[in-house]
Amino acid sequence: MKRNYLLLTPGPLSTTETVREAMMQDWCTWDKDYNEGVVMPIRRGLLEIAGLDENRYTTVLLQGSGTYCVEAAIGTSVGPHDKLLILANGAYGERMARIADYYRIDYKLVSLRETEPVTGAAALKALAETPDATHLSMVHSETTTGLLNRIDEVADVLRGRDITFIVDAMSSFGGIPIDIEKLGIDYLVSSANKCIQGVPGFGFVIARKEKLRAARGNARSLSLDLCAQWETMEKGRGKWRFTSPTHVVHAFRQALQELREEGGIAARHRRYAENHRLLTEGMRGLGFRTLLPDDVQGCIITSFLYPSAAFDFSDFYEKLKAKGYVIYPGKISEADTFRIGNIGDIHPADIGGLLEAVGEVLRS
């Protein structure tokens, strides 16, 4: 089926025809062909592409969008007597504090500017001011702006401290190499419809078994109890506790296979980086400026400043959409921006087509 338009957004994103075709059948949610034959290989496959040992790490799949999984990770791992330190520089980091509010978790939120990266220095300062922190959470690729936070530097600061490390790698896992074990990440959260290039409907948490086991009984939500979901998936060999998004799971299996065929995370990262490079170069050539300096900008999504005060975003958006390209509004308070995603089934030739369309819209 022909595409309606190309999604240059950070999820849902443009998927391949073969991923969409994988959904054209109905499946039973508790059948063993599905659980053992589809769900379990996905759980193992995610550990495999992350380079993790099954004896020490596990993958738990959970219904809902990415936020459900961030909430499940925080709500399951942070106990009633723990203290969560949140390092935020955008909407997704701030959302972790909203989750903590709902759970009445004792937390400290450090809000940096949206254009300022979360670094080792920021973590060191925050930890000195929050000596009773038992957990630290942050976002890797802050999709609000496209900024890539320094999880490596924060990991260095956390080394040797007894602090659980929770990373929202929603928009980076699968598209940027992350050495989860070396970085000492205890919970890494991502979802089906970002860099693995599946469709929306569930997310997943890659967790250190030892930490997840110790969190048993912590959850204050039934459906978002990550431990209970894990236990059911282990005992039932891939069984979900409640109705699973069977079509979406099949699409995801196909997407994971296509990630392997592309050459894995390193190869996908090269493609996204090339998309980003061409996009930035081309947009600058057309007179646009990026919100972020190049040294903190990631390759997932790019924020561009409005070229002038008179710039009409909705007109620009509609004209691009009519040419087959859907872009994304900005989300920050500091400046007028719009965003263009580089992820999904998007290739350098597509970026070329988009730039041509942007040029035509500007001249019209």
Ligand SMILES: *Cc1c(COP(=O)(O)O)cnc(C)c1O
């Ligand atoms: C997409 C995304 C989420 C999850 O958002 P949902 O709308 O719940 O899917 C969380 N964090 C980051 C950084 C994201 O990019």
